[in-house]
Amino acid sequence: MRRTWLRRAGVFALDYLYAGRYQLRALLDRGTPDALVAGEDAPRARRAVAGHLRDLALLRPLAQHIHAAGHPVHVVTALEDNRMSVPEAAALVTRHLEEHDLTGVVIVAHSKGGLVAKYLMGMPDSGPRIRSALTVATPYAGSSLARFIPLSSVRALMPNTPGLLRLALSRAVNAQITSVWGWFDPHVPEGSRLEGARNIELDVGGHFRILARPELLAIVDEGCSPRRTDPCRAPPSRRCPSGETREGPCCSTHASTAPPPSSRPCSLLSGCAGTPSGAAVVGRWGSTASGQPNLDIQNDGTFSGTDGCNQLTGKGQIDGDQITFGAIASTMKACEGVDTWLSKAATGNVSGSTMTVLDDGGSTIGTLKRSGS
Numbered sequence: 001m002r003r004t005w006l007r008r009a010g011v012f013a014l015d016y017l018y019a020g021r022y023q024l025r026a027l028l029d030r031g032t033p034d035a036l037v038a039g040e041d042a043p044r045a046r047r048a049v050a051g052h053l054r055d056l057a058l059l060r061p062l063a064q065h066i067h068a069a070g071h072p073v074h075v076v077t078a079l080e081d082n083r084m085s086v087p088e089a090a091a092l093v094t095r096h097l098e099e100h101d102l103t104g105v106v107i108v109a110h111s112k113g114g115l116v117a118k119y120l121m122g123m124p125d126s127g128p129r130i131r132s133a134l135t136v137a138t139p140y141a142g143s144s145l146a147r148f149i150p151l152s153s154v155r156a157l158m159p160n161t162p163g164l165l166r167l168a169l170s171r172a173v174n175a176q177i178t179s180v181w182g183w184f185d186p187h188v189p190e191g192s193r194l195e196g197a198r199n200i201e202l203d204v205g206g207h208f209r210i211l212a213r214p215e216l217l218a219i220v221d222e223g224c225s226p227r228r229t230d231p232c233r234a235p236p237s238r239r240c241p242s243g244e245t246r247e248g249p250c251c252s253t254h255a256s257t258a259p260p261p262s263s264r265p266c267s268l269l270s271g272c273a274g275t276p277s278g279a280a281v282v283g284r285w286g287s288t289a290s291g292q293p294n295l296d297i298q299n300d301g302t303f304s305g306t307d308g309c310n311q312l313t314g315k316g317q318i319d320g321d322q323i324t325f326g327a328i329a330s331t332m333k334a335c336e337g338v339d340t341w342l343s344k345a346a347t348g349n350v351s352g353s354t355m356t357v358l359d360d361g362g363s364t365i366g367t368l369k370r371s372g373s
Contacts, residue, residue: 011205012186018209019058059110061212062220066108069221070280070352085156086112086163090119094126106223107133110211111187112157114138114179115164121173132176134223136216137207139188140168140179159190171196180219182210280321280350284371286342291335293342295368297323307342309335321350341365 063073084092093116097105107130109117114135120126121133139146142159149155156163174196181192184205193199202215210216286294286305295305301316301323310331316323325345346360353370 008184008186008205011184011209015186015206015209018206018212058208059211062108062110062217065217066220086115086119086167089116090123090126093120094123097126097129103129105130107135108220108223109133109135109138111137111139111207114140114192115157115167118167118170118173118177121176122170127173130176132178132223134178134180134220135192135194136180137182137185137188137210138179138192138194139190140164140192140194141190143188143190145187145189178219178223180210180216182206281318281323281348281355285355285368286371287369288371291338293340293366293368294371295342305342307338307340309333309338309340310343312343323348342368 067073089112096102107117107120114133115138117130117133117135118140121130139157142161142164143157144159146154146157155161158164174194177194177197178200179192179194179197180200180202181188182202182204185191185207186205187207191201200219202210202213204210204213204215282297282299284294284296286292288294291308293306293308295303295312297303297316297318299318301318302314303316303323303325304311304313306312307330310333312328312330314325314328316325324347328343328345330343342357342365344359344365345357347358348355348368349358350356355368355370356364357366357368359365
């Protein structure tokens, strides 16, 4: 018993050490959340949103991991204060989804953000835009410790409060949710189990420290990737509760009706969401050096650039990770010694930070690297 309490005290200390370290890093970091969406700092952006309900500092490892995997991360900065109710926060996120026309979203949410994610999924305006959610350390059953915090927004998270009870009774979207938590959460001692969801308990303690754990990052990769992978590869270290199965370090129950993962969007709600379809294709490709081919592709498929000699323009059709260029308008200069292969482009297929360009016959004629990668 004494060893258990000592272990929990250690988890508590490490959890706040983690929180303090990343808060300090945030004070010294001059980067902006927009850098996680596009531009030179997002070379392999595919599709993801992060609207977070706490300071991005604590979610930084998770956000950067999602971004590095090729997903742009949107941050709903209006939620940083987090003193608003769940419906108020959900309204702000809905506005963000609509303003950016995001669909097929996968929300990755932390703590109270998970409640907002579930609320969003049940709303007629935002629900159709969201494919699934992965929530971390979310107090679905409330937290008995909330009564000690003199803030109405926190005390609303006490067990059996009307708002939580109404949310618990709404089970239609539970099968679209994966809930992940650690063996001990000093903020949510009741745990984060959600009836009808895919529930995964990791052999890690803490409310914040779990955000940087490799096991969680692997589960996030699974939720944001087109193919289902096994995020639990470590040998078993503890027994699973009755009725659950071992997945490496995870204890998991699977909802049989949960939809399979796809390559569509991923959002951070003190959380990973979606961006417009085709975000993998949109952006600058190639080199701007003299005599080198490059393209700038917009969300609507409009593109412009050069084959190294002549200016190219047109409007293609984007479908996921592919663009069909269609008719390409070109200037008619003659440039000795320049290979103008890009002018013959018919389609472009994106994998990571590389676009493979094919001609009308389906043969590869060249590749373009995303600018800044």
